[in-house]
Each structure stands twice: as structure tokens, then as C-alpha cells.
Amino acid sequence: MDALAANERMFPKEIALEDFESESAAFEREALLERLRTDADKTFDELFERYNSMVFRLAYRILGDREEALDVSQDVFFTVYRKLHRFRGESSLKTWIFRIAINRASNRCRWWNRLRRRGTVSLDEHLSAGRDYVLSQTVEAGGNSPEQNLLLHERRAEIESWLLRLPVHQRIAVIMRDVEGMSYEEIAESMHVSLGTVKSRIARGRQELKRHLNGALG
Amino acid sequence: MKCQNTLDQLSLLLDEMLERSDAERVSAHLATCDKCDREYNRLARLREELGSLNRVRVPDYLRHLVQLRLEEERSQNLTTQLRESLEYWWSRIRTTERIWYLTRVFGMAATFVFFFALSSAVNPVYLELRNQNVENNGPSQYLRQQLGSYVLKNLGLMPVEAQRRPISPSEPQINDLYLLKFGESASRIGSDDSFSVFTVVDRSGSAKIQNVLEYPADRRLLQSFNNMISSAQLRPASQNGRAVDSHLVLTFNKISVYD
Numbered sequence: 319m320d321a322l323a324a325n326e327r328m329f330p331k332e333i334a335l336e337d338f339e340s341e342s343a344a345f346e347r348e349a350l351l352e353r354l355r356t357d358a359d360k361t362f363d364e365l366f367e368r369y370n371s372m373v374f375r376l377a378y379r380i381l382g383d384r385e386e387a388l389d390v391s392q393d394v395f396f397t398v399y400r401k402l403h404r405f406r407g408e409s410s411l412k413t414w415i416f417r418i419a420i421n422r423a424s425n426r427c428r429w430w431n432r433l434r435r436r437g438t439v440s441l442d443e444h445l446s447a448g449r450d451y452v453l454s455q456t457v458e459a460g461g462n463s464p465e466q467n468l469l470l471h472e473r474r475a476e477i478e479s480w481l482l483r484l485p486v487h488q489r490i491a492v493i494m495r496d497v498e499g500m501s502y503e504e505i506a507e508s509m510h511v512s513l514g515t516v517k518s519r520i521a522r523g524r525q526e527l528k529r530h531l532n533g534a535l536g
Numbered sequence: 537m538k539c540q541n542t543l544d545q546l547s548l549l550l551d552e553m554l555e556r557s558d559a560e561r562v563s564a565h566l567a568t569c570d571k572c573d574r575e576y577n578r579l580a581r582l583r584e585e586l587g588s589l590n591r592v593r594v595p596d597y598l599r600h601l602v603q604l605r606l607e608e609e610r611s612q613n614l615t616t617q618l619r620e621s622l623e624y625w626w627s628r629i630r631t632t633e634r635i636w637y638l639t640r641v642f643g644m645a646a647t648f649v650f651f652f653a654l655s656s657a658v659n660p661v662y663l664e665l666r667n668q669n670v671e672n673n674g675p676s677q678y679l680r681q682q683l684g685s686y687v688l689k690n691l692g693l694m695p696v697e698a699q700r701r702p703i704s705p706s707e708p709q710i711n712d713l714y715l716l717k718f719g720e721s722a723s724r725i726g727s728d729d730s731f732s733v734f735t736v737v738d739r740s741g742s743a744k745i746q747n748v749l750e751y752p753a754d755r756r757l758l759q760s761f762n763n764m765i766s767s768a769q770l771r772p773a774s775q776n777g778r779a780v781d782s783h784l785v786l787t788f789n790k791i792s793v794y795d
Contacts, residue, residue, distance in 0.1 A: 366602065374594045388598060395602045396609070477585055495551070496586035502553060521547035528575075528582055 351407050362399050369412065370395070372498060373419045379493045380423040381430075382482045390426055394419045409507050416500075416508040420490055427486050480530045488523035495520050539565075542572045546579050652687070685777075718764040722757055722790050729753050730789040733761070739779040741769045749785065761788060 353361045373394050378387035397418050405414060481489060490509065494500045500508075506516045542565045548554045549562050566573045629635050722729075731752035737743045743765050752758050765786075773782035 366599065370598060371594045374598060375590055375592050378592055379589065384595075388595060388601065391598055392601045392605060396605050399606055400609070473585070474589065478589065481586075481589075492586065496583050497590050499587070502551070517548060517553065520551075521544070524547050524579060524582060527586075528578055531582065532578070 348407075350411060351405075354402060354405065358402055362395075362402060365398065365402075365411065365415070366395055369415050373415065376416065376419055376490075376493060376498065377423045379478075379481065379497055380420075380486070380490060381426055382478065386426060390419070390422045393422050397422070410504075413504050413507040416494070416504075417510065420508060424486055424490070477527070477531060480527055483530075484523050484526055488519045488526070491516055491519035492523035492527070496524075539569060539572050542566070542569070543575060546572070546576050550576070550579055550583060714764055714768050718761060721760045723792075726792055727753070728789075728791055729757055730787070731758055731761070732785060732787045733758075735765065735784040735786055737770050737772055737782045737784060739772050739781060741772050741779075742766070743768065743770050743784070746783075750787075752788075752790075757788075757790065 350361070370391065374387055374391045377390040377394070378384060381387055381390065394415070398415055401418075405411065409417075481492070484492065487509070491505055494505045494508065495502070502513055502516050502520075505520075506513045509516065542562055545554060545558065545562050549559055552559075554562065566576055629639055729752045730750065732749035733745045734747040734749055735743050736746045745762055745765065748758065772779040774780065
């Protein structure tokens with residue numbers, strides 16, 4: 319026990335773990351930059367494989383429309399390909415890609431909002447079109463009965479509907495945290511805001527959703 | 537601890553983002569307050585529900601769409617790069633004084649070469665390879681001399697008189713001696729006579745009668761003229777300094793003068 323205690327004093331667990339993580343991240347970043355220098359096309363393929371579903375999901379949840387999400391995802395990876403050689407490893411590649419995705423999706427949101435204000439398009443129609451896709455695409459083939467599936471889908475549709483009504487920044491923060499399971503630090507880096515702002519946006523977004531979904535949450 | 541303060545921190549407690557002391561304080565409040573505890577459970581339920589939203593299938597053709605766009609970009613990339621590099625160099629030429637002057641000098645040189653090539657096409661270069669100087673000085677030096685004089689001539693820097701080939705004393709040519717001998721032979725016949733011949737003078741200067749345009753009354757006169765001209769050496773005609781074949785029409789009139 320004495321030896322163990324002495325070892326812990328010399329190498330505190332938390333500090334040792336942090337050091338290891340930072341060294342590991344730095345090593346991974348260096349390896350990535352080296353790969354970028356030697357074979358950018360192959361590296362891009364790897365990135366696409368790793369992040370395409372996350373980027374699409376994020377865009378889809380922000381915009382609520384499948385075609386729009388496809389268009390934005392395509393645009394995001396095209397931008398990643400074009401700017402990959404400029405990536406210097408100041409942030410993690412994941413947050414860098416997500417930052418691009420957030421910017422593109424936010425711009426698209428603003429564009430939709432402008433159209434809505436001009437009365438060119440009905441947002442409700444736009445959202446309902448997206449919900450149809452959700453119902454058709456996210457059917458779980460588990461052991462649920464058809465009635466249970468229907469209830470499940472109705473509840474999800476309601477959540478999605480209210481999620482899409484959140485302010486864009488709150489929506490993005492909640493999606494990244496609760497849907498994608500990203501850490502607060504990653505979200506702050508991706509959204510280019512402070513940690514406190516992220517905490518505030520997530521808390522307010524959840525509070526707003528909870529207020530509207532009180533019945534559905536039991 | 538007040539409920540309002542607790543509600544503000546439930547989200548952070550759920551994500552384990554509170555300091556240890558704050559987390560303990562909020563947890564203690566939740567243990568005693570049913571309302572706040574219910575809100576916490578709802579929040580947890582909401583997070584669970586939101587977590588289930590990530591089951592969205594990515595369309596398979598997203599990769600294909602990206603590939604198509606990248607291929608399009610790559611194909612446009614070459615022309616874009618070329619245009620950008622041209623614009624870059626043009627802007628550098630315009631903005632760098634030294635390069636600007638160099639470009640002007642290069643342009644002048646290019647113009648000179650162009651007009652020289654044009655004049656060469658109009659007046660082709662004839663170089664005499666069969667020359668005595670070739671044996672003495674070597675062909676390359678001789679060619680350089682020829683080319684130099686040719687360039688000066690084309691540019692109008694060499695007078696026309698100097699362009700003519702100089703006649704050396706050793707070079708045989710028709711002269712008064714030949715004419716005198718022929719005249720002596722012609723005068724022996726005491727009657728007036730005349731003839732015209734069409735003569736060919738080749739590059740070496742030797743001449744021969746090709747055709748008789750007007751025969752003399754005395755055929756011996758023509759024979760005598762033929763002997764004279766075939767043994768004589770004429771100066772060949774020249775074109776651009778080069779000896780060429782030529783034709784002459786010679787008319788001879790013999791007039792006898794009686795005392």
C-alpha cells in the first residue's frame with residue numbers, strides 16, 4: 319500500500335492521463351499532417367468515410383430537409399477537399415470539419431428564413447416534407463408492434479418539430495451534444511464560442527424543448 | 537438551496553459539467569425536492585429521446601455526388617491554374633520595372649528576328665559552297681562570312697556596287713584580244729555581212745551558240761565566231777551575288793569600208 323501511495327504521489331492519475339491524452343492528440347495530429355502532405359486524396363477518402371454520416375446527420379437535423387442536407391454535406395466535403403492542404407492542425411480535424419458544416423448549414427438556414435419572410439415558401443410545408451422522410455427513413459424494425467412504432471414515430475416527429483423551432487445556435491448546440499454526443503469543448507471549438515456560451519445555449523435549448531414536450535416526456 | 541438555482545444547473549449536472557461541490561449541493565437538493573427531481577428526470581428523458589434521433593441513414597449516393605463534384609473541380613482545376621498562373625505572371629511583368637524592360641527588349645529582339653525571317657523568305661539565302669576560300673579557311677568560316685554579308689545586304693547596309701562579285705585578274709573573260717582576232721578573221725572577206733545568234737552562258741562562264749537566229753551569207757564567218765566564243769571565258773550573270781545561267785542574243789554586223 320505504501321508503495322502504491324508513493325507511486326500515486328509521484329504520478330498523479332489525472333495529470334498523467336491528461337498528459338497522455340495531449341501527447342496522443344499531438345502525435346495523431348502530426349501523423350495526419352504528414353499523411354496530408356504525402357497523399358491528400360487518400361486522406362480525404364478516409365475523412366469522408368469517418369465523418370460523412372455525422373456531417374449529414376448534423377446538416378439534416380439543423381435544416382430538417384433531406385435534400386438540403388445532402389446538398390450541404392456535398393458542399394462541406396468539397397470545401398474540405400479544397401482547403402485540406404491549408405489545414406495546419408490548430409484544432410482537431412473533426413471540429414474543423416464540423417465548423418465548416420455548421421457555417422454552411424447556418425447560412426442555408428438564414429437563406430430559408432429570408433425566403434420565409436418574403437412569403438416565397440411556407441416553413442411548415444418545408445418542415446413537414448422533412449418529417450415525412452424521418453418517418454420513412456428511421457423506422458426501427460425491432461420487435462415493437464405497429465402501434466408502438468407509430469407512437470414512437472409520433473413522439474420523435476414532435477421532438478424534431480420543436481427542435482427545428484429552436485433558435486439556430488441553440489439548435490446546433492443541442493444537436494451536437496445530445497444527438498451526436500460531442501463534448502462541450504468540441505462544441506465550443508466547432509462553433510467558435512466560449513465554453514460558457516455553449517453551456518448556456520445547451521441549457522436554454524433543453525429547457526425550451528422540455529417546456530414544449532412536457533406531455534411527451536411523461 | 538432555492539429551486540430556481542437548481543433548475544438552472546440541472547443541464548450541467550446531467551452532463552457532469554458541474555464542479556464537485558456544486559454537484560453535491562444540487563444532488564442534495566434533488567434528494568429533498570420532488571419537483572426539481574421530476575424536472576431532472578424529464579431532462580434525462582429528453583436527452584435520451586434526442587439521442588435516438590441519430591438513426592438517420594445517409595444516402596449511399598452522397599459519396600457519388602461528392603466524387604462527381606471533385607472530378608468536375610479537378611477538370612476545371614487545370615484551366616483555372618493555367619489562367620491564374622498567366623494572370624500572376626502578367627501582373628508581375630506589369631508591376632516589376634526590371635521585368636518590364638526585359639520584356640520590351642525581348643519583344644524588340646523577337647520583332648527583329650521576325651522581319652529578318654520575312655526578308656529571308658522573300659530573298660532566299662544563296663551560299664556558294666564551291667569556292668576556293670572554302671578549302672583555305674574551312675567551310676564554317678566561309679559560311680559565316682557569306683551569311684554576314686548576306687545579312688548586311690538584306691538590311692540595305694551594303695551598297696549595290698559592293699554586292700557584285702569582284703573580278704580577279706586571273707579570272708578569264710572575253711576581252712579585246714578575242715574580238716580583235718575575230719575581227720581580223722572576218723575582215724578577210726570583202727563583203728558586208730551580218731548574223732544573229734542565241735547564246736547560252738553557263739555559271740562557269742563558258743558560252744556556246746544554242747540557236748542561230750539569222751545566218752550570215754558567208755558561213756565561215758559564223759564558224760569563226762563559234763570558235764571564238766567557245767574558246768572564250770565570259771563573266772557569268774549574277775543574281776544576289778550568285779552566278780547563274782544566262783542567255784544572250786548577239787548580233788554581229790560586218791561593214792566593209794573601202795578607201
